[in-house]
Amino acid sequence: MTPLVKTENLGIHFGGLKALNNVNFTLAPGELRCLIGPNGAGKTTFFRLLTGVHRPSVGTVQIAGASVVGSQTHEIAELGVGIKTQIPSLFENLSVRENIWLSARKRNTRRAADEITEEVLVRTELESVASTNVIKLAHGQWQTVELAVVMAGRPKLVLLDEPAAGMTGYEREKTARLIEEMNKDHAIIVVEHDMEFIKMIAKTITVFNRGEVLMEDTADSVLNNERVKEVYLGKQAGGVTL
Amino acid sequence: MDFYIVAGLEVISGVATLVLVAVGLAIVFGMMRVINLAHGEFLMLGAYTAITATNAGINIFVSMLVIAPIVVGLLGIVVERVIIRYLYGRLMDTMLATWGLSLLFIGVVTMVFGNTTSGISSPLGPVTIGSVSTSGYKFFIIAVTICVIVGLYILFKRTRFGLIARATMQNPDMAATLGVDPNRTYAATFGLGAALAGLAGGVIAPVTGIVPTIGVVFGAKAFITVIGGGGSVIIGTISASSVFGTINQVTSFVSTPVMGEVAMLLAAIILVRLLPTGITGRFFKGGI
Amino acid sequence: MTGKMNDIVSSGLAGSLALAAAFLMPLFFNDWELLQLMIYVILSMLALSLAFIWGFGGILSFGHAVFFGLGAYAYAIAAANFGETTLPLLLSIAVPSVFAVLFGYFMLYGRISDVYLGAITLSLTLVFEKFMNSTAGPQYVIGEARLGGANGIPSIPRLNVPGFPDWVLSTSDLFGLCVILLAGVYIGLKFLISSDFGRIIIAVRENEMRAELLGYDARKYKLITFVIGAAIAGLAGCLFANWGGFISPKVFALSQSIQIIIWVVFGGVGTLVGPILGCMLIQWFTTYLTTVNIINKDVVLGALLTAVVLLLPSGLIPTIQRLINKIRLPRNTTARIAVEKAESRP
Numbered sequence: 001m002t003p004l005v006k007t008e009n010l011g012i013h014f015g016g017l018k019a020l021n022n023v024n025f026t027l028a029p030g031e032l033r034c035l036i037g038p039n040g041a042g043k044t045t046f047f048r049l050l051t052g053v054h055r056p057s058v059g060t061v062q063i064a065g066a067s068v069v070g071s072q073t074h075e076i077a078e079l080g081v082g083i084k085t086q087i088p089s090l091f092e093n094l095s096v097r098e099n100i101w102l103s104a105r106k107r108n109t110r111r112a113a114d115e116i117t118e119e120v121l122v123r124t125e126l127e128s129v130a131s132t133n134v135i136k137l138a139h140g141q142w143q144t145v146e147l148a149v150v151m152a153g154r155p156k157l158v159l160l161d162e163p164a165a166g167m168t169g170y171e172r173e174k175t176a177r178l179i180e181e182m183n184k185d186h187a188i189i190v191v192e193h194d195m196e197f198i199k200m201i202a203k204t205i206t207v208f209n210r211g212e213v214l215m216e217d218t219a220d221s222v223l224n225n226e227r228v229k230e231v232y233l234g235k236q237a238g239g240v241t242l
Numbered sequence: 243m244d245f246y247i248v249a250g251l252e253v254i255s256g257v258a259t260l261v262l263v264a265v266g267l268a269i270v271f272g273m274m275r276v277i278n279l280a281h282g283e284f285l286m287l288g289a290y291t292a293i294t295a296t297n298a299g300i301n302i303f304v305s306m307l308v309i310a311p312i313v314v315g316l317l318g319i320v321v322e323r324v325i326i327r328y329l330y331g332r333l334m335d336t337m338l339a340t341w342g343l344s345l346l347f348i349g350v351v352t353m354v355f356g357n358t359t360s361g362i363s364s365p366l367g368p369v370t371i372g373s374v375s376t377s378g379y380k381f382f383i384i385a386v387t388i389c390v391i392v393g394l395y396i397l398f399k400r401t402r403f404g405l406i407a408r409a410t411m412q413n414p415d416m417a418a419t420l421g422v423d424p425n426r427t428y429a430a431t432f433g434l435g436a437a438l439a440g441l442a443g444g445v446i447a448p449v450t451g452i453v454p455t456i457g458v459v460f461g462a463k464a465f466i467t468v469i470g471g472g473g474s475v476i477i478g479t480i481s482a483s484s485v486f487g488t489i490n491q492v493t494s495f496v497s498t499p500v501m502g503e504v505a506m507l508l509a510a511i512i513l514v515r516l517l518p519t520g521i522t523g524r525f526f527k528g529g530i
Numbered sequence: 531m532t533g534k535m536n537d538i539v540s541s542g543l544a545g546s547l548a549l550a551a552a553f554l555m556p557l558f559f560n561d562w563e564l565l566q567l568m569i570y571v572i573l574s575m576l577a578l579s580l581a582f583i584w585g586f587g588g589i590l591s592f593g594h595a596v597f598f599g600l601g602a603y604a605y606a607i608a609a610a611n612f613g614e615t616t617l618p619l620l621l622s623i624a625v626p627s628v629f630a631v632l633f634g635y636f637m638l639y640g641r642i643s644d645v646y647l648g649a650i651t652l653s654l655t656l657v658f659e660k661f662m663n664s665t666a667g668p669q670y671v672i673g674e675a676r677l678g679g680a681n682g683i684p685s686i687p688r689l690n691v692p693g694f695p696d697w698v699l700s701t702s703d704l705f706g707l708c709v710i711l712l713a714g715v716y717i718g719l720k721f722l723i724s725s726d727f728g729r730i731i732i733a734v735r736e737n738e739m740r741a742e743l744l745g746y747d748a749r750k751y752k753l754i755t756f757v758i759g760a761a762i763a764g765l766a767g768c769l770f771a772n773w774g775g776f777i778s779p780k781v782f783a784l785s786q787s788i789q790i791i792i793w794v795v796f797g798g799v800g801t802l803v804g805p806i807l808g809c810m811l812i813q814w815f816t817t818y819l820t821t822v823n824i825i826n827k828d829v830v831l832g833a834l835l836t837a838v839v840l841l842l843p844s845g846l847i848p849t850i851q852r853l854i855n856k857i858r859l860p861r862n863t864t865a866r867i868a869v870e871k872a873e874s875r876p
Contacts (some may be wrong), residue, residue: 051743072742072747073739073742073743074741074742074743074744074745074746074747074748077742077743077744077745078745083743085739085743089737089739089740089743090737090740091733091736091737091740092736092737093736094732094733094736098729098733101729102729102730102733102741102744102746103744105726105729105730106744106745106746107745110726149744153744153745277645277648325836325840328840329839329840333644333645334590334644334645334648335839335843337645337648338791338795338835338839339835339836339839339840340836341788341791341835342792342831342832342833342834342835342836342837342839343832343836344832345785345788345828345829345831345832345835346828346829346832346833346836347832348828348832349825349826349827349828349829349830349831349832350826350829352826352828353825353826353829458784458785459656462652462653462656462784465648465649465652466649466652466653469645469646469649470649498664500660500661500663500664501664503656503660504657504660504661507653507654507656507657507660508653508657510649510650510653511650511653511654511657514642514646514649514650515636515637515640515642515650516640518640518641518642518643518646
């Protein structure tokens, strides 16, 4: 089976700084992968290379078999990639429903887009705020709207940068549930700091450190690995949110 | 040979004039991220101030080099306190508000001085180089420009005001914790930009017929020079002025002065499109 | 979804008003008075064109008059050459549109930000003004038409009924045509904005990056918006050339471009009715000022622009709407949201 995402010898330099070096990464269709690592480890840079925000200095990036080096962001999105960026990015002065509809409309007729919108509103429990402008929502709800927007695009590959940031309790559990549900039909890459959250969803984890891949294994073995604890988890007792 | 000296002088004085016209706007944009579209009208007011003062019997050099910048600089501080300070962080709104201000100034000056050409005669006679004679005033403009650039360099690099100004522009909150009032720095910087426009207006008054709308084209030239130059105030202004000034003068030689200006504007359009962070955004990062 | 009914009602209203004005007003006003009124209608169409690209596409052009001027010159030059005016009318729309495609592609596909766009469009309008002013010489001739430099092109033939070169429109015909075209443009834009295309361009204006992440090519949508605005400005330019029978490089002047911006700012960026009313009110007032001759009109226009940006940043119409809502529906959230939506500026 061809991998959905494949990078070879991927690297990017900003001036003299090697932000990312020799990353060979593959993601199979339908997989759920978490990327973790301390601040500045390169996971967000890696994410930006996948979404076309940065252009690699060396190496290749392929999504669904097509090279995306030098592609515009919208071209990558059109390959069937749904993206949630680290900084919340929504149409603030449009309603929740309109935000979702715009995502659904890209690949569907108007009628189908209307249907998908209503269905996603129900799945994400956003019906009660459907007509509210996004700017009036609480921070945690923004994140849910972003997930809903990604979901409505029916992507092959979902890229989520810190989907649980700023969430607590019920909202975090709901997000974890939504991601697991999405994973039934989509492959997902999640970049996340929140270790509690990682424990809820993770199957396979890739650990970044100093711009390189430190290790890649199942959630259990990564979270119990001594070196990972050293570079990342060592300083906190019991996996407190970073 | 003489021809080339005169032509070279023409190009250099054209570049120098452009530097003088644009540098005040460059300071305001570089330090405050504000584009003042009334910059050309500050220049126009400087020219009228110099003419009025000279006609009132004051020495022409004092009128041009002292009175014009002081009057316009003070006006600049008033404008900053009354209008600009409410619009920080809203670049487009600032441009619109100052564009309105420029119309206002044009209207007021038209009502006071009428829609006719005013002027003062050049205080310096012709200079002969070999067999060709040229205006000695060109040397004066070049000298004034060099003094302004050197003065600004010292001001920003070697004085307390310069340090405070650069610090405030980098990080207003941080500067405030050091006991610096950012409001005063902004007002002083905007006033300095206006004063330099006033100086430029004073200096060009003897070589150009002055009408109330003269600032429109000068303001536009300053705008594109600053945008073309990019983030670094002094290096940016000089490099963009060199490119645009040379294109303007050379095209004027081979065609007409109007075509010179058209060529310069077209060059600006292409440059800004190809280097959207300006010349210094690309080649000389981090200077002033 | 919602608002569809509203559009149909307001479009119906605008259409009937225009038809009534087109047929009834010539009965009550003489030709001279109709000409006085016609200029308001023509300039309102120009205001609408910028209101669309700025308020809905989020592109603020400092040189919007370029497209108005291109439309006027294209018509004048073509009409002098062809005699029959159908092709010139089409060219007055096509020439600015094609130019907008080329220039817009050059500009928007570079993804340059607001202030740079300002510098480029401002330079463009100066290029046109300076160049057209320098075309006085006899070598500047296109077919039968002399460009005439600063003196412009006089005695431009008026529109005729398509296919009948001798059936030239009377002043009241031309008035009716202007009114109906203005209403047509207004209704067309209204429906365009509430279409899927309209929702997408508003989304691009709101958050270009997000739109890109959804797979929309923001540059393409902005370019289409820009070209539609240019086409409408060109049509207004054609009507302007018909109105006076004369045009000069002043149509390209920076003062013309800022005038359009003032109408839109005053009326309210992000609305369509606002800029029309803004244009009519300001034109009426400046004309009045010129007749009574107490104060220079630039003083008033400049002060107005600065004051509106400082004091009424959402413009006249949204402010009035908000005041009405405050009086009529205290604490009614839906009304507040509607107004705030109208207020949201690029």
